[in-house]
Amino acid sequence: FDMKYLQYDVPFGMLMRNMHRWAAHAMVITVWLHMFRVFLTGSYKPPREFNWVIGVFLVTFTLLLSFTGYLLPWDQLAMWAVTVGTNMARATPFLGHEGPFQEFVFGVSPRYD
Incomplete structure (x- = not known):
């Protein structure tokens, strides 16, 4: 499908495309805020070190996905x-x-x- 077709011919296509864009931005912001809160409250300390490592991996993965989505156009x-x-x-x-x-x-x- 063409993006112009989705944006102009599909009912609510522009709304769907813009919601996807803003949801992606909100995802990155939310993940950063969550990691910041975990760091400030010390929730990375024992016995939750493994959760912190997984969280750092997920932040990195989210940023890489955001970067590749940024490149799609x-x-x-x-x-x-x-x-x-x-x-x-x-x-x-x-x-x-x-x-x-x-x-x-x-x-x-x-x-x-």
Whole structure:
């Protein structure tokens, strides 16, 4: 389906598309607020360390999903988001351009001439 068809021809299509967009933003904000509350109240301390680790994983997963959803339109804004995101990943110590996942993430192996 085309997004223009969904937005203009499907009944309540624009409402559905905008609700999906705002719900995605609300999800990211809610997850951050929840993690902030857990940190401030000390709920990450024993015996809940494993819950904290799972929560950090879920925050990371939520942000990655949000980033990939941001890229879906593949317009000028999304292209620059990919550029900034991959450059940030490359700058990560031990995981970036010198890390073990460089070919998987960036698709090329470095050449040292």
